[in-house]
Amino acid sequence: MSGSDDRDLRERFAELRDEDAGSAPSFSGVRRGRATSTSPRRLRFAPVAALSIAAILTAGALVVVPRGPDRSIEAAIAQARSISSWTAPTDAWLTLSGFEIPDSVPSLTPSSVTLPEASTTTPPGDAP
Amino acid sequence: MEAALAALHAESFSWALACCRRDRFLAEEVLQVAYVKVLDGSARFDGRSGFKTFLFGVIRRTAMEQRRARWLSSRRLLLWFNSRPESQKPVDPETASLRSERARALSVALERLSGRQREVLQLVFSQDLTIEQAASVLGISTGSARQHYERGKARLRELLASEANR
Numbered sequence: 302m303s304g305s306d307d308r309d310l311r312e313r314f315a316e317l318r319d320e321d322a323g324s325a326p327s328f329s330g331v332r333r334g335r336a337t338s339t340s341p342r343r344l345r346f347a348p349v350a351a352l353s354i355a356a357i358l359t360a361g362a363l364v365v366v367p368r369g370p371d372r373s374i375e376a377a378i379a380q381a382r383s384i385s386s387w388t389a390p391t392d393a394w395l396t397l398s399g400f401e402i403p404d405s406v407p408s409l410t411p412s413s414v415t416l417p418e419a420s421t422t423t424p425p426g427d428a429p
Numbered sequence: 430m431e432a433a434l435a436a437l438h439a440e441s442f443s444w445a446l447a448c449c450r451r452d453r454f455l456a457e458e459v460l461q462v463a464y465v466k467v468l469d470g471s472a473r474f475d476g477r478s479g480f481k482t483f484l485f486g487v488i489r490r491t492a493m494e495q496r497r498a499r500w501l502s503s504r505r506l507l508l509w510f511n512s513r514p515e516s517q518k519p520v521d522p523e524t525a526s527l528r529s530e531r532a533r534a535l536s537v538a539l540e541r542l543s544g545r546q547r548e549v550l551q552l553v554f555s556q557d558l559t560i561e562q563a564a565s566v567l568g569i570s571t572g573s574a575r576q577h578y579e580r581g582k583a584r585l586r587e588l589l590a591s592e593a594n595r
Contacts, residue, residue: 306586313589314554317532321446322439324453331438331461332431 447551448492463491478565485566538588546581
């Protein structure tokens, strides 16, 4: 491109630069710093940022991680039923011959027991 | 070091404004943090490039950091700026008006360029750096900087011409 175009651009940029420089704050003001270095300010916000990030991650994990099996009441009842009807395969080993006897033993009550009557004769050794 | 910073202060402010997309509040904040970095040694000048190139690189990096952190401090900065007394140089009003109109047109046109094109043009035309120095400030190759420079310049001319024909 032509040099005159470059010159025009340079002039425009120079005007912009002069305008910027004219409105520049004083060096000493910037150097002293109206505010302290940004590091302490960042550190001040660090706990808040850390907590926010932790909260966001936790919320995200709760949404993303799949839940466990359905805990509806019907499912719980069905599970309880299946547990109560379950029998161990070795239950038969506990059934021994004679175990039915206790069920058939009659209960003892005073009316069902007939005691022998008491004898009034003297024993043979006591004869005169 | 402080004297070197003071000597480049006006140019640095202009560059900070360019890095902050003409945001004056942010530019001042960026400049202050950049000066602290240079003076406390966290940004070390190793002499491989010119001091101006080094300083402009620090300002640019700081501007990127500050833009990210800006939402934290924007309200506080606004309060500070509103409470600060203004210091303006006396300028002939007619000249100022004409110049400021041309400067405004340039600002508007620059906003429509890509970030890289804007930065390269600003460094070359406004800060009088070479394309090689601009590439060093931006951390890109000279070839890439030259490409941004040529394309940006062509686009800027188009934009300024269309603005003038309105």
